[in-house]
Amino acid sequence: MMRTLFPCLLFFFATTAMKAQVLSVTPAFPSQNDTVTIIYDATQGNAALTGVIPVYAHAGLITNQSSSATDWKHVQGNWGTADANVLTTPLGNNLHKITYHMPTFYGFGSGVAVQKMAFVFRNANGSIVGRATSGSDIYYDVYPANAGLIAQFMSPESTQLIAINDSLEFVIASTAKCDMKVYDNGNLVYQDSTKQDSFFLSDTIPGLHTVVLEASDSNTTVYDTAYYAIAPALNVAVLPGGMEMxxxxxxxxxxxxxxxxxxxxxxxxxxxxxxxxxxxxxxxxxxxxxxxxxxxxxxxxxxxxxxxxxxxxxxxxxxxxxxxxxxxxxxxxxxxxxxxxxxxxxxxxxxxxxxx
CATH class of the missing domain: 2.60.40.10 (Immunoglobulins)
Incomplete structure:
Protein backbone atom coordinates (compact mmCIF):
# COMPACT_ATOMS: atom_id res chain seq x y z
CA MET A 1 0.00 0.00 0.00
CA MET A 2 1.37 3.41 -0.90
CA ARG A 3 1.25 6.31 1.52
CA THR A 4 -1.86 8.40 0.92
CA LEU A 5 -2.37 12.07 1.71
CA PHE A 6 -5.78 13.54 2.35
CA PRO A 7 -6.35 17.29 1.85
CA CYS A 8 -8.80 17.73 4.75
CA LEU A 9 -6.10 19.64 6.62
CA LEU A 10 -2.80 21.18 5.71
CA PHE A 11 -0.44 18.22 5.82
CA PHE A 12 3.34 18.12 5.36
CA PHE A 13 5.91 15.32 5.49
CA ALA A 14 9.19 15.33 7.33
CA THR A 15 12.37 13.72 6.07
CA THR A 16 13.69 12.78 9.51
CA ALA A 17 11.63 11.09 12.20
CA MET A 18 11.66 11.88 15.91
CA LYS A 19 13.62 15.12 15.53
CA ALA A 20 11.38 16.95 18.03
CA GLN A 21 11.67 14.38 20.83
CA VAL A 22 13.82 14.62 23.91
CA LEU A 23 14.66 10.91 23.57
CA SER A 24 14.81 8.60 20.59
CA VAL A 25 15.01 4.96 21.67
CA THR A 26 15.84 1.87 19.63
CA PRO A 27 13.94 -0.40 19.74
CA ALA A 28 11.02 2.01 19.98
CA PHE A 29 9.10 -0.40 22.24
CA PRO A 30 11.81 -1.93 24.43
CA SER A 31 11.33 -4.81 26.85
CA GLN A 32 13.40 -5.11 30.00
CA ASN A 33 15.83 -7.68 28.59
CA ASP A 34 16.68 -5.70 25.45
CA THR A 35 19.83 -3.90 24.45
CA VAL A 36 18.73 -0.30 23.94
CA THR A 37 20.20 2.74 22.23
CA ILE A 38 19.21 6.06 23.77
CA ILE A 39 19.71 9.27 21.77
CA TYR A 40 19.24 12.46 23.77
CA ASP A 41 18.50 15.71 21.92
CA ALA A 42 19.92 18.47 24.09
CA THR A 43 17.93 21.14 22.23
CA GLN A 44 14.66 19.63 23.46
CA GLY A 45 13.10 19.59 26.92
CA ASN A 46 14.55 22.42 29.00
CA ALA A 47 17.44 22.65 26.48
CA ALA A 48 19.91 23.40 29.29
CA LEU A 49 22.67 21.26 27.74
CA THR A 50 22.52 22.81 24.28
CA GLY A 51 26.10 23.09 23.04
CA VAL A 52 27.56 21.15 26.00
CA ILE A 53 30.08 18.32 25.42
CA PRO A 54 30.55 15.85 27.04
CA VAL A 55 27.11 14.88 28.33
CA TYR A 56 26.53 12.22 31.00
CA ALA A 57 23.33 10.25 31.57
CA HIS A 58 21.87 9.78 35.04
CA ALA A 59 19.65 6.75 34.63
CA GLY A 60 17.24 4.69 36.69
CA LEU A 61 14.08 2.61 36.47
CA ILE A 62 10.49 2.78 37.61
CA THR A 63 9.57 -0.77 38.58
CA ASN A 64 7.00 -2.82 40.44
CA GLN A 65 9.06 -2.04 43.54
CA SER A 66 8.79 1.75 43.13
CA SER A 67 6.65 3.50 45.73
CA SER A 68 5.46 6.15 43.25
CA ALA A 69 5.61 7.09 39.58
CA THR A 70 8.79 9.07 40.28
CA ASP A 71 10.58 6.67 42.66
CA TRP A 72 13.76 5.68 40.81
CA LYS A 73 15.30 2.26 41.38
CA HIS A 74 18.65 0.78 40.20
CA VAL A 75 20.14 4.24 39.65
CA GLN A 76 23.26 4.43 37.50
CA GLY A 77 25.78 7.28 37.50
CA ASN A 78 27.84 8.95 40.20
CA TRP A 79 26.54 12.51 40.28
CA GLY A 80 29.10 15.27 39.86
CA THR A 81 31.83 13.02 38.50
CA ALA A 82 33.06 12.14 35.03
CA ASP A 83 31.59 8.64 35.31
CA ALA A 84 32.63 6.66 32.22
CA ASN A 85 29.79 4.18 32.74
CA VAL A 86 27.20 6.83 31.81
CA LEU A 87 29.23 8.92 29.34
CA THR A 88 27.33 9.51 26.10
CA THR A 89 28.84 9.67 22.63
CA PRO A 90 28.35 13.02 20.82
CA LEU A 91 26.79 12.56 17.38
CA GLY A 92 26.77 16.22 16.35
CA ASN A 93 23.81 18.60 16.17
CA ASN A 94 23.39 18.36 19.98
CA LEU A 95 22.58 14.64 19.82
CA HIS A 96 24.18 12.30 22.37
CA LYS A 97 24.03 8.48 22.35
CA ILE A 98 24.42 5.72 24.91
CA THR A 99 23.86 1.99 24.29
CA TYR A 100 23.55 -0.74 26.91
CA HIS A 101 22.01 -4.11 27.77
CA MET A 102 19.32 -3.28 30.31
CA PRO A 103 19.76 -6.13 32.85
CA THR A 104 23.55 -5.73 32.80
CA PHE A 105 23.56 -1.94 32.98
CA TYR A 106 20.92 -1.55 35.69
CA GLY A 107 21.68 -4.78 37.56
CA PHE A 108 18.10 -5.78 38.39
CA GLY A 109 17.07 -9.31 39.35
CA SER A 110 14.51 -11.72 37.96
CA GLY A 111 11.76 -10.55 40.33
CA VAL A 112 11.79 -7.00 38.98
CA ALA A 113 9.17 -5.86 36.47
CA VAL A 114 10.44 -2.74 34.71
CA GLN A 115 7.78 -0.17 33.81
CA LYS A 116 9.78 2.86 32.67
CA MET A 117 13.31 4.07 32.12
CA ALA A 118 14.04 7.35 33.90
CA PHE A 119 16.70 9.90 32.96
CA VAL A 120 18.19 13.28 33.46
CA PHE A 121 21.36 14.36 31.68
CA ARG A 122 24.19 16.53 32.98
CA ASN A 123 27.59 18.01 32.37
CA ALA A 124 30.55 16.43 34.16
CA ASN A 125 30.15 18.21 37.50
CA GLY A 126 26.35 18.20 37.47
CA SER A 127 26.00 21.99 37.46
CA ILE A 128 23.93 21.90 34.25
CA VAL A 129 21.05 19.43 34.00
CA GLY A 130 18.91 18.49 31.01
CA ARG A 131 15.32 17.69 31.90
CA ALA A 132 11.87 17.63 30.30
CA THR A 133 10.26 20.92 29.28
CA SER A 134 8.37 21.09 32.57
CA GLY A 135 11.54 20.57 34.60
CA SER A 136 10.61 16.99 35.42
CA ASP A 137 12.67 13.85 34.93
CA ILE A 138 12.50 12.23 31.50
CA TYR A 139 10.66 8.91 31.27
CA TYR A 140 10.35 6.26 28.57
CA ASP A 141 7.98 3.28 28.74
CA VAL A 142 9.22 -0.30 28.88
CA TYR A 143 6.91 -3.00 27.49
CA PRO A 144 6.29 -6.69 28.21
CA ALA A 145 8.18 -9.11 25.98
CA ASN A 146 6.07 -10.54 23.16
CA ALA A 147 3.36 -7.96 23.80
CA GLY A 148 1.96 -8.24 20.29
CA LEU A 149 1.06 -5.27 18.13
CA ILE A 150 1.73 -1.89 19.75
CA ALA A 151 1.38 1.40 17.89
CA GLN A 152 1.74 4.87 19.35
CA PHE A 153 2.32 8.52 18.71
CA MET A 154 5.96 9.01 19.69
CA SER A 155 5.65 12.77 19.21
CA PRO A 156 4.19 15.10 20.36
CA GLU A 157 4.69 13.84 23.89
CA SER A 158 1.96 16.08 25.34
CA THR A 159 -0.84 18.34 24.10
CA GLN A 160 0.68 21.23 22.14
CA LEU A 161 -0.71 24.66 21.29
CA ILE A 162 0.25 26.19 17.94
CA ALA A 163 -0.70 29.30 15.99
CA ILE A 164 -2.88 29.37 12.89
CA ASN A 165 -0.88 28.09 9.88
CA ASP A 166 1.96 26.81 12.08
CA SER A 167 2.62 23.08 11.78
CA LEU A 168 3.24 20.40 14.40
CA GLU A 169 5.24 17.23 13.83
CA PHE A 170 3.67 13.86 14.58
CA VAL A 171 5.77 10.69 14.74
CA ILE A 172 4.05 7.30 14.67
CA ALA A 173 5.66 3.92 15.30
CA SER A 174 4.63 0.31 15.78
CA THR A 175 6.26 -2.94 16.80
CA ALA A 176 5.91 -4.34 13.27
CA LYS A 177 4.92 -3.16 9.83
CA CYS A 178 1.15 -2.79 9.72
CA ASP A 179 -1.64 -0.76 8.17
CA MET A 180 -1.77 2.65 9.84
CA LYS A 181 -4.44 5.31 9.54
CA VAL A 182 -4.55 8.70 11.24
CA TYR A 183 -7.73 10.70 11.80
CA ASP A 184 -7.76 14.39 12.78
CA ASN A 185 -11.11 15.30 14.34
CA GLY A 186 -12.62 12.35 12.49
CA ASN A 187 -11.08 13.20 9.11
CA LEU A 188 -8.75 10.62 7.56
CA VAL A 189 -5.47 12.48 6.93
CA TYR A 190 -2.93 9.67 6.61
CA GLN A 191 -2.82 6.05 5.46
CA ASP A 192 0.12 3.74 4.83
CA SER A 193 1.54 0.29 5.48
CA THR A 194 4.61 1.07 7.57
CA LYS A 195 6.45 0.58 10.86
CA GLN A 196 7.40 4.20 11.45
CA ASP A 197 6.71 7.54 9.81
CA SER A 198 6.43 11.25 10.53
CA PHE A 199 4.33 14.10 9.23
CA PHE A 200 3.11 17.58 10.10
CA LEU A 201 -0.45 18.74 10.75
CA SER A 202 -1.80 22.27 10.69
CA ASP A 203 -5.11 24.11 10.37
CA THR A 204 -6.53 27.59 9.86
CA ILE A 205 -9.43 27.34 12.33
CA PRO A 206 -8.88 27.74 16.10
CA GLY A 207 -9.88 24.83 18.29
CA LEU A 208 -8.87 21.56 19.91
CA HIS A 209 -7.92 18.64 17.65
CA THR A 210 -8.22 14.98 18.61
CA VAL A 211 -5.83 12.87 16.53
CA VAL A 212 -6.43 9.11 16.51
CA LEU A 213 -3.97 6.50 15.26
CA GLU A 214 -5.48 3.20 14.09
CA ALA A 215 -3.04 0.35 13.43
CA SER A 216 -4.07 -3.09 12.16
CA ASP A 217 -2.40 -6.37 11.32
CA SER A 218 -4.06 -9.65 10.37
CA ASN A 219 -5.13 -10.33 13.97
CA THR A 220 -5.36 -7.10 15.91
CA THR A 221 -6.39 -3.45 15.73
CA VAL A 222 -4.94 -1.02 18.28
CA TYR A 223 -5.43 2.71 18.82
CA ASP A 224 -3.61 5.67 20.29
CA THR A 225 -4.74 9.27 20.75
CA ALA A 226 -2.90 12.60 20.72
CA TYR A 227 -4.12 16.17 20.95
CA TYR A 228 -3.13 19.59 19.68
CA ALA A 229 -4.84 22.95 19.62
CA ILE A 230 -4.90 25.90 17.23
CA ALA A 231 -4.84 29.14 19.20
CA PRO A 232 -7.38 31.90 18.48
CA ALA A 233 -6.32 35.47 17.75
CA LEU A 234 -4.66 37.20 20.69
CA ASN A 235 -6.78 39.69 22.61
CA VAL A 236 -5.01 42.75 24.00
CA ALA A 237 -6.94 44.95 26.44
CA VAL A 238 -6.54 47.02 29.58
CA LEU A 239 -6.74 45.03 32.81
CA PRO A 240 -9.91 45.59 34.86
CA GLY A 241 -9.15 47.35 38.14
CA GLY A 242 -9.34 45.97 41.65
CA MET A 243 -7.94 42.50 40.94
CA GLU A 244 -4.95 40.96 42.71
CA MET A 245 -2.34 38.67 41.18
Missing part, protein backbone atom coordinates in the same frame (compact mmCIF):
# COMPACT_ATOMS: atom_id res chain seq x y z
CA UNK A 246 -3.41 35.03 41.15
CA UNK A 247 -6.96 33.76 41.44
CA UNK A 248 -9.72 36.12 42.63
CA UNK A 249 -12.97 34.54 43.87
CA UNK A 250 -15.76 36.89 42.81
CA UNK A 251 -18.54 34.70 44.21
CA UNK A 252 -19.35 31.02 44.79
CA UNK A 253 -19.32 30.20 41.06
CA UNK A 254 -17.10 32.83 39.42
CA UNK A 255 -13.35 33.40 39.53
CA UNK A 256 -10.95 35.88 37.89
CA UNK A 257 -7.31 35.10 37.03
CA UNK A 258 -4.40 37.55 36.87
CA UNK A 259 -0.82 36.61 35.94
CA UNK A 260 2.27 38.72 35.29
CA UNK A 261 4.26 37.09 32.49
CA UNK A 262 6.03 39.73 30.36
CA UNK A 263 7.61 38.64 27.10
CA UNK A 264 5.26 35.69 26.63
CA UNK A 265 3.15 35.25 23.52
CA UNK A 266 0.16 33.18 24.68
CA UNK A 267 -1.26 32.00 28.01
CA UNK A 268 -4.16 29.60 28.60
CA UNK A 269 -5.75 28.42 31.84
CA UNK A 270 -5.87 24.64 32.18
CA UNK A 271 -8.17 23.15 34.81
CA UNK A 272 -9.15 19.81 36.28
CA UNK A 273 -12.70 20.56 35.13
CA UNK A 274 -11.77 19.46 31.60
CA UNK A 275 -8.71 17.26 32.28
CA UNK A 276 -6.22 20.09 31.64
CA UNK A 277 -7.00 20.39 27.94
CA UNK A 278 -6.45 23.80 26.28
CA UNK A 279 -10.00 25.11 25.91
CA UNK A 280 -10.06 28.02 23.44
CA UNK A 281 -12.54 29.81 25.70
CA UNK A 282 -9.88 29.89 28.41
CA UNK A 283 -7.37 31.98 26.46
CA UNK A 284 -6.10 34.83 28.61
CA UNK A 285 -6.08 38.46 27.49
CA UNK A 286 -2.77 40.34 27.44
CA UNK A 287 -2.38 43.90 28.68
CA UNK A 288 -0.03 46.39 26.99
CA UNK A 289 2.18 46.15 30.11
CA UNK A 290 2.77 42.37 30.10
CA UNK A 291 0.11 41.15 32.52
CA UNK A 292 -2.43 38.50 31.56
CA UNK A 293 -6.00 38.18 32.74
CA UNK A 294 -9.08 36.06 32.29
CA UNK A 295 -12.40 37.26 33.55
CA UNK A 296 -15.21 35.35 35.15
CA UNK A 297 -14.59 31.66 34.66
CA UNK A 298 -17.70 29.81 35.81
CA UNK A 299 -17.18 26.86 38.16
CA UNK A 300 -19.75 24.55 39.75
CA UNK A 301 -20.88 25.83 43.15
CA UNK A 302 -19.07 24.06 45.96
CA UNK A 303 -16.82 22.08 43.63
CA UNK A 304 -13.08 22.42 44.09
CA UNK A 305 -10.85 22.47 41.06
CA UNK A 306 -7.14 22.59 40.32
CA UNK A 307 -5.48 24.67 37.64
CA UNK A 308 -2.24 25.69 35.97
CA UNK A 309 -1.11 28.00 33.18
CA UNK A 310 -0.06 26.85 29.70
CA UNK A 311 2.52 29.37 28.49
CA UNK A 312 3.60 29.67 24.85
CA UNK A 313 2.16 26.31 23.92
CA UNK A 314 4.31 23.92 25.92
CA UNK A 315 5.26 25.19 29.40
CA UNK A 316 2.83 24.17 32.16
CA UNK A 317 3.25 25.93 35.50
CA UNK A 318 1.31 26.43 38.71
CA UNK A 319 0.13 29.89 39.67
CA UNK A 320 3.14 31.67 41.23
CA UNK A 321 0.75 32.95 43.91
CA UNK A 322 -0.34 29.44 44.90
CA UNK A 323 -0.58 28.63 48.58
CA UNK A 324 -0.62 24.88 47.85
CA UNK A 325 0.43 22.87 44.81
CA UNK A 326 0.47 19.31 43.54
CA UNK A 327 4.11 18.44 42.82
CA UNK A 328 4.65 15.31 40.69
CA UNK A 329 8.28 14.93 41.80
CA UNK A 330 8.03 15.42 45.57
CA UNK A 331 4.48 14.66 46.72
CA UNK A 332 5.31 10.97 46.94
CA UNK A 333 7.61 11.73 49.86
CA UNK A 334 4.90 13.46 51.94
CA UNK A 335 3.53 11.15 54.62
CA UNK A 336 -0.14 10.83 55.56
CA UNK A 337 0.77 12.12 59.01
CA UNK A 338 2.15 15.32 57.50
CA UNK A 339 -0.73 15.85 55.05
CA UNK A 340 -3.73 13.53 55.53
CA UNK A 341 -5.71 12.78 52.36
CA UNK A 342 -3.23 14.49 50.05
CA UNK A 343 -4.90 14.79 46.61
CA UNK A 344 -3.38 12.63 43.90
CA UNK A 345 -1.38 14.22 41.10
CA UNK A 346 -3.15 13.90 37.71
CA UNK A 347 -0.53 11.74 36.02
CA UNK A 348 -1.34 11.09 32.37
CA UNK A 349 -3.35 14.31 32.06
CA UNK A 350 -0.75 17.02 32.56
CA UNK A 351 2.83 17.75 33.62
CA UNK A 352 4.44 20.31 35.92
CA UNK A 353 3.17 21.71 39.19
CA UNK A 354 -0.59 22.23 39.60
CA UNK A 355 -2.30 24.76 41.87
CA UNK A 356 -4.62 23.27 44.50
Missing amino acids: GINELNDTTVFFKLYAPGKNRVFILTSLNDYMPDMQNAMTRTPGGAWWFTEMSVPAGQTFNYQYLIDGNLRVADPYSTQILDPWNDGYISAATYPNLPSYPFGKTTGNVTL
